[in-house]
Amino acid sequence: MxxxxxxxxxxxxxxxxxxxxxxxxxxxxxxxxxxxxxxxxxxxxxxxxxxxxxxxxxxxxxxxxxxxxxxxxxxxxxxxxxxxxxxxxxxxxxxxxxxxxxxxxxxxxxxxxxxxxxxxxxxxxxxxxxxxxxxxxxxxxxxxxxPDIRHQNQAAKILAALDDKIQLNNQINQTLEQMVQAIFKSWFVDFEPVKAKIAALEADGSEEDALLAAMQTVSGKDEAELTRLQAEQPEQYAELRATAELFPSAMQESELVEIPEGWECLALDQIAKYQNGLALQKFRPENEDDYLPVVKIAQLKKGYADHEEKASPNIKPDCIIDNGDVVFSWSGSLMVDTWCGGRAALNQHLFKVTSENYPKWLYFHFTRHHLEEFQRIAADKAVTMGHIKREHLKSALCAIPDGKFIESAGKVLSSVLNKQIELRLESKYLSELRDALLPKLLSGELSVSETANQTLEKVEPTNV
The missing domain is CATH 3.90.220.20 (DNA methylase specificity domains)
Structure with missing residues (x-):
């Protein structure tokens, strides 16, 4: 009642x-x-x-x-x-x-x-x-x-469990984001492990002293903590040591700045392909039931395709995005994100970023590393929609290590990026589930007891 x-x-x-x-x-x-x-x-x-x-x-x-x-x-x-x-x-x-x-x-x-x-x-x-x-x-x-208070309590508990899991996923992603940004900046921008090795050698330390200094920089642990790690978790210690060994112990001149010895100085457009989207008003669907939602800057900011505009599914594949693709809006509100809103058509003013030679985490983080400078360039333009040009991609330089280093670094940086995408997709699914259950639980169309059992199974704690 x-x-x-x-x-x-x-x-x-x-x-x-x-x-x-x-x-x-x-x-x-x-x-x-x-x-x-x-x-x-x-x-x-x-x-x-x-x-x-x-x-x-x-x-x-x-x-x-x-x-x-x-x-x-x-x-x-x-x-x-x-x-x-x-x-x-x-x-x-x-x-x-x-x-x-x-x-x-x-x-x-x-x-x-x-x-x-x-x-x-x-x-x-x-x-x-x-x-x-x-x-x-x-x-x-x-x-x-x-309805009666018992139904209210039970219905609210189901819906709140979904929202709580979504919020937890968001919090985990924020923590992962802080962690991965700190690692990327330390390794690929400030070269802190390399500089730690150099400082140890300049202080008349041995190669082993230099390696230990790099391990401390990479892990954030002091010598005593590393000794304890070696005794208690030898496999993790060995992996840390192997990663630290990959950092050079000298720097070299480059077009960018001094970079680690043996690394290359490459422009963004050399490590990735930046495919511009289409003027999708020219590619409307022939069948209203067979289409792709259009993603413009507004949809990228929202994180989902709202289906306000539709495009033909027969556009060239390079301009179709799907979950996990890197998208960079180069005009208006400049931002870089991994798309988690499903299969969609990419409008002009946005790049789909891909690479045949380098992993996703590398070109994603380097594109985002240069984003602040791109935003400054766009803001300086005396036009309504500030933007960057392809020449700015050519002048955005990156310090790129060899393949062995990239493979090793990817064990951390790629796994974090993949986990972030996984959590975002899970939150999207839970959000859609909540929105579907909401009117049915409020109206009493669904049994709260049966729905509770089915729903709570879907919101188990996330393993990171």
Whole structure:
């Protein structure tokens, strides 16, 4: 059985507030999170906000602080109906109404999931103006149907398990990203293991001393920790030693800077092929049921193909992307990513990056290494859509080791990149599963007990 409730009866509603202009230094890099619709990125929990409030800013809007666990809903414009849960005490701007749910009357998670399905309902209530607004009074009178609390609890538990696994995958990927960026910079940009060997030899150390210095740099362990590693995990120690042995113990002049002896200085377009996409408005599908979704810069930023535009599946294969492909937008918002949004057609202004001679991790990380400089070049152009040219790929130089080193380094760097892709694809699948289950669980079409058993099997802890 379901009962109709108004949001007003299910908890306290607070409309956000922006600190008055008279308050100086109202914002800061840390402090009270200040939530706006821009911070609502489709995830259940808002983990970070673009801005925070200083102590002065917080004091000026203290009556508008909402507690952890509240449900924030955007109530203006195109963002109307976006819903998130707030993990810590926060303040929102006035474009958001926040519901502080009464847990005795409803399951807060269930109510969040219910509100997340009501975007169109809220837009209809707000009316058809150019910038629809749903004020606190109208928002509070929105009616929702709630089943008994037991069904709410069980349905919310299933949906939350999926969201929690997605969030965990994201957190693991962030940790992996920090790790792999540090390794790549140390080995291929700053050449720290090589410099450690050189420093040891210049201090009259032996070749073994130089090797030990490189092992310490590669592993981040001191001599005592390495001795313990050798005793307790000899295979890992041997692998570390083999990797350190591959680093040269001298540098050489190059067109780039001094690079490790025996390495090559190559341009980006020498290590990879940068295939531009097509002007896909010229390649529309002949059959509306047989098409590829078009990926433009907007879709690359979202991380998925939204099927807003369609292209013929008969375009040349070089301009078709699939999961795991490296894509580089060279115009507008310059970014590099591994695509995880399924088979799609690549529009112009984006490169599909491939190589017949070098592994994916190498050209992906080197392209991203040069991205900041590319962004600077694009920003300096006095045009609406800043961009780079192929000549910039030719001038973006990279220090490339021999094949043996690349193979050894790839055991770490390739495995991390593959794991990141795997976790993203798993999160995509779990997100689609959640979205499919959501209306059926909320309506009671699916049995929560049977669905729980089937779903929880899919959210086992991830092995890294």
């Amino acid at each position: 379901t009962s109709e409730w108004t949001l007003e009866a299910l908890g306290q509603i607070v409309t956000g507030k922006t600190p008055p202009k008279a308050v100086q230094n109202a914002y800061s890099d840390s402090g009270m999170p200040f939530l706006t619709p821009k911070d609502m990125d489709g995830r259940k929990w808002v983990l970070t906000t673009e801005r925070c409030l200083s102590e002065e800013g917080t004091n000026s809007v203290r009556k508008s602080i909402v507690p952890a666990g509240s449900i924030a809903v955007s109530c203006i414009g195109s963002d109307m109906g976006k819903a998130v849960r707030i993990p810590v005490d926060s303040v929102t701007n006035q474009q958001i109404n926040t519901l502080i749910p009464n847990a005795e009357k409803c399951d807060p998670d269930y109510l969040y999931y219910l509100l997340s399905t009501m975007q169109q309902d809220l837009k209809d209530i707000a009316g058809g103006s150019a910038t629809p607004i749903l004020n606190k009074g109208h928002f509070g009178k929105v009616q929702v149907q709630l």
